[in-house]
Amino acid sequence: MSETLLKRGDSNEHVRTVQDRLTELGYSTGGSDGDYGRKTEEAVQAFQAAYGLPITGSIDNDTWGALFSTPAEDPTAHDPSEGPTGDALVDIALKQVNDRYVFGTDADENNPDENEFDCAELISWSCAQLGIELPSYSVSQIDTVAAAGLECGVDEAGGIRGALLFREAGHNGAQYNHVALSLGTGDETIEAMGSKYGVAVGTIGSRFTRAGRIPGITYS
Known part of the structure; x- marks a missing residue:
């Protein structure tokens, strides 16, 4: 089971880093304040749903890796010809x-x-x-x-x-x-x-x- 790194209620610079990255990818956290509140949890859930990860709302190793990797193919980018x-x-x-x-x-x-x-x-x-x-x-x-x-x-x-x-x-x-x-x-x-x-x-x-x-x- 992937280790939980960050979750609702946490408050630190790592949370701010996650918030900034989610916003960059198009998932609004309602601001970048370093506090892992409901809106950040919702944004994480949306990101996890888009990337085929378990929808927990917490940041585990797999979610962190997906957030900060640079995949060859963005799973949310769709070919218009389809x-x-x-x-x-x-x-x-x-x-x-x-x-x-x-x-x-x-x-x-x-x-x-x-x-x-x-x-x-x-x-x-x-x-x-x-x-x-x-x-x-x-x-x-x-x-x-x-x-x-x-x-x-x-x-x-x-x-x-x-x-x-x-x-x-x-x-x-x-x-x-x-x-x-x-x-x-x-x-x-x-x-x-x-x-x-x-x-x-x-x-x-x-x-x-x-x-x-x-x-x-x-x-x-």
């Missing part, structure tokens, strides 16, 4: 980690540096960066998936990187509909969670009621 893929969609969404959640916001799909999303806008904006048009409302998104005959079970979607996960209002007492993207790991998501967390890595658990593949996206 077209829009589930992998590319997820990697775009992961780089919005710690962006602000604003309920009902209208994300500018022409702005590659947009930093305010609600749950559905994160997904429609991320799709738009790949040239895929998807409605900006969660119910419309899952209806689009269903109309294309691309619905599948939530459990199946958990293993499909970039699959859409939808929760109906009232499920488990939830007040609103909600939507997220599967990371394909079985139980992790990337989603605009709410005003407290912004865009963050989450878990599937029993939170979602419907799921499916997004039309126009190629899944491996």
